[in-house]
Amino acid sequence: MAEAQGDRQLRLRQILLEKKRRLWNDLREDLFQETGQKLAEQFEISLDPAERGLIDLLEDLGLSVADIRQEELIRMEEAEHKLREGTYGLCEECGKEIDERRLEAVPFAIHCVECQRKQEGVVYPPPRVTM
Numbered sequence: 001m002a003e004a005q006g007d008r009q010l011r012l013r014q015i016l017l018e019k020k021r022r023l024w025n026d027l028r029e030d031l032f033q034e035t036g037q038k039l040a041e042q043f044e045i046s047l048d049p050a051e052r053g054l055i056d057l058l059e060d061l062g063l064s065v066a067d068i069r070q071e072e073l074i075r076m077e078e079a080e081h082k083l084r085e086g087t088y089g090l091c092e093e094c095g096k097e098i099d100e101r102r103l104e105a106v107p108f109a110i111h112c113v114e115c116q117r118k119q120e121g122v123v124y125p126p127p128r129v130t131m
Helices: 001-044 049-085 100-105 113-120
Strands: none
Touching: 001 049, 001 100
């Protein structure tokens, strides 16, 4: 049983570290390569006010995406801390193991699917059709 738990922790560690590595690479690429190229292109062509406004909007959107990735990285740091403590992959609500497929999709998940649904609240069902 302890060996199986150790295998799970090893798999979870690999999932978490691989996702974190990909996020860092994406963030670096977005911020340094794409942003630098776009800024260089802007100064090579003249822009009317509408075009400039569109470019400003796109830059803001790019920064928003970077903020989202930064938040994900912070959550992944917290997940790494839990990994070192031996509590990674356990639901903070019920204490059960979070399914590995869920952790592959969302490595910083802190709730199992069932508890996450409870956290999100009731989804309003479609209205009843009566005849």
